[in-house]
Amino acid sequence: MQQLDIFSYLGKLQDYYARERIIPSTTQLSVLWNGKARSWTHRIMQRLKEEGFLENAPGGRLRPGPRFFERTVGHTIRAGLPQQASDVQPELLRIDDYLIENPSQTILFPVKGDSMVDLGILEGDMVIIERSHSASPGQIVLAIVDDEFTLKVLSKDQKGYYLEARNDRRSKDYPPIRPEQKLEIYGFYVGLFRKTRIAGHRLGSSRNP
Amino acid sequence: MQQLDIFSYLGKLQDYYARERIIPSTTQLSVLWNGKARSWTHRIMQRLKEEGFLENAPGGRLRPGPRFFERTVGHTIRAGLPQQASDVQPELLRIDDYLIENPSQTILFPVKGDSMVDLGILEGDMVIIERSHSASPGQIVLAIVDDEFTLKVLSKDQKGYYLEARNDRRSKDYPPIRPEQKLEIYGFYVGLFRKTRIAGHRLGSSRNP
DNA sequence: TTGAATTAAGAACAATCGTTCTCTATAATG
């Protein structure tokens, strides 16, 4: 009942995309697919679209669809695998894409101190902050207190807004911060990333072009 | 000496790309840039290309260049004011390049469970694993135990290698794991990232046209 | 005030785009 072997075409397209990071036009795809006619190429792309490997992008062009990054299950993976290697391939999916939704409003901040360890935010982590002058209680915000940026949970009670740390073991060291006048919010927390490298990795003269 | 404020244009383009995952045509960009003429749009794109924010893709089209994904890093302490101070050049960072050094050997794994909370590794985080069949004591490794992947600290004593959890409060729930035969290591931990978005973002039936 | 950059607008070009239509081979099926 298999009507058209889409996958042999798909494979080449995926390879091309991994190289060029762009979905080619029908004309280019025709060449890539061993010189098939443009109309035939178009029909196959249509099929790939129906199957969810491609999807429409603005301007009548196509972009990778939800299934485009699916992993071909098979080699290397053991039977009874728990959750297969997260079918996210770092080569194809950018972590950046995943984490950042509004690039122009996003800034990274290195974390200092341990006031938020209970939320898994450690010193040295990079937190991703989206600029905003307001936030709602419960959100983690980057606020400006005494000319310093500080990452805290925004809270509110009958006396107004205040900032809370999240470190049970040293709660006395981090009392709630109540603004003298008004609370200056710089942005809100949307995520973080952390790098834990063994020192000495890639030593020597790294004079790469 | 600043000849053209490229960055106000770049910001909108970056936001567009984050949404649509495609670099628009000059015509569409003209609209995005508040209806500028196509020729002017073209000239700005040329500038962005010269600066490394865009680069040529096959078919006369453009794709993001190396600098397209640079993110500004803020400073924990604000001397005067944060960024923008034309003189001071903001520090820039590409998240993917920062986190991943060997793309072909790198795999992402979603974290399950809370056995490593003391190291700030929470359920739902994505850990970055570099493939390797060996590791040294003290390293965090992704090991295969009972046909399941598990993230633990690799330790060693006179009786040999074993795996340790890092969760003080529930240490009795996570006793050290000693392999019956030999310890199968899948790779070692080099970092993680975490996304904390407000629910409701792009959820539900994604029946877009 | 003059003059040059800067920031556009507008027209025009060939090339390419996506798309559709009609027409063949080839292969399998009954």
Place this chain on the structure above:
DNA sequence: CATTATAGAGAACGATTGTTCTTAATTCAA
């Protein structure tokens, strides 16, 4: 055998593309 999908070729359409050229408004310093 005849039939019916499959796999493709080829031409043709108008729309959009990237690109270049010329001209005009604005800004800003000398």
